Amino acid sequence: MAGTNDSQTFRIAISGYYGFRNSGDEAVLRSILLALKEEGDKQGMRVEPIVLSADPAWTTAMYGVEAVHRMKPGDVLRAIRSSHGLISGGGSLLQDVTSGKTIPYYIGIMKLAQWLGKPTFAYAQGIGPINRRSMDWMIRSAMRRSKYVSVRDAESAALLGRIGMPLDRIDVVPDPVMGLPLPEGSPAAEPRAGADETPPVIGVSLRRWREDGADMVRAAEALVALSKRRPVRLRFLPFHTPSDRVTSEEVMERLSGRLGEGSTAELAAPGDDPQAMLLEVSRCDALFGMRLHALIYAANQQIPMLGLSYDPKIDQFLNRLNLRPIGTTESLDAEAFADEACALLGAPEAWRSKHGPAIETLKQQAKNPAQQILQILRQYRSR
Structure with missing residues (x-):
């Protein structure tokens, strides 16, 4: 790996449903962090994540990364201002089934980064269901101004297309968790049931x-x-x-x-x-x-x-x-x-x-967003 220095260090804010101890969403975060580190090592870049979390202390202890409270505006502003870009995702962030406040929150974070002149990236988002059509313009605005947009299925891409996002700017990729490895040092898998009378x-x-x-x-x-x-x-x-x-x-x-x-x-x-x-x-x-x-x-x-x-x-x-x-x-x-x-x-x-x-x-395609995001960040910063 090429040596890294300050010019190759990239602080990336990451927004998602993190710090709530939902295993699926925490797996998304762990997968994104690992993918960014792996790709950063390949490209000779050092990635310093800043996670917007509901429980910053827990997130820092779990993943060994910097974290700030997702609902404290001052902390969020400082985190994004100090970053080189913002990742939004993954997971089902842009939907209004669980709450009508969900889309405004996540789009608001993206728009804040854009207003601060930071490049934004949608990472394997699951889009929808969206029942309130009044949300369309917010999503369209944030996505069209993003430097890279990836979604985790064709249906999400089609929904963004109907909202007004050009389809040729949407990368359809798997959920990041498809690339999550087992813990380091995990014991070898035991033989599957069937060889003896052990119930499966x-x-x-x-x-x-x-x-x-x-x-x-x-x-x-x-x-x-x-x-x-x-x-x-x-x-x-x-x-x-x-x-x-x-x-x-x-x-x-x-x-x-x-x-x-x-x-x-x-x-x-x-x-x-x-x-x-x-x-x-x-x-x-x-x-x-x-x-x-x-x-x-x-x-x-x-x-x-x-x-x-x-x-x-x-x-x-x-x-x-x-x-x-x-x-x-x-x-x-x-x-x-x-x-x-x-x-x-x-x-x-x-x-x-x-x-x-x-x-x-x-599993192979799950690596695409990290590759694309770090390449874009390098180009964006070199201007």
Whole structure:
């Protein structure tokens, strides 16, 4: 690697849903940080991230980077002013389903950077759903003034196109987490179940969506149906604590006393580190996932998966692997689920042979945004 000096040091502010200890979003941040460091090393550049976080002390302790509070205007202003550019993303930042304040916040951060003369970059964004058309002009303005825009699926690109962003300026890339490695020093993967009588491990990632809980009732019935076909070890993986932990415990309570002979249910506690959760997923024989990043983790490690859709982003990701959801929060057939799960457990290598090439392509493409952003920053600074 070429030696670095002050002229090759780039401070980059990073805006996203960080510091909330949501495993999926924290995995996005970890993936972006690793990609920037790897690409910076290749290009002879030193990258100094500044993360806008809901919990700066925790973010600094977790990732070893500078962080400021995302809701303190003075801190945000100083962080962006001291940077050479701003990355917005990844994740589903530009949508108005969770809150009408989400889009104004993230676009506001981008516009602030642009007003300060800093180049902005959209990093593997998931765009939409956007129900309030009054948001279009804000998004169009910020994106058209950005130096590089990448989205994580074709549907997001099409939505930006309808808003008024030229399609030839949009790079469609995978979610950054497709490139996330296992923790350094991770033990070698244990042999998959099947060689002996050990029940296969089924990772289960659920989130409460319907207010009446009917979706979780159907998920529990599907898991019961599978357990009665063959012994399984259901390992619940809470991606967003404490909410997913509570949901997992409620579903496990529904399973109590109903599982087939030889089947068990347990709750994993991998901690806050997203790579620890990736390691948990890597030890599964199959995964039943509702959280997007649970499915992405499974793809990352080529773990056969069954996705339960609650949002178009689930369908969009599965489509990139030539897969379809096993059901939705409105409809899930327990026996059809058991049929498909048994088929995956019976022929995992056939699944990997069929979907592995698409997965490997996505893992390679996940590196594109970091490459593009650092090249642009070098050119921008040399002017």
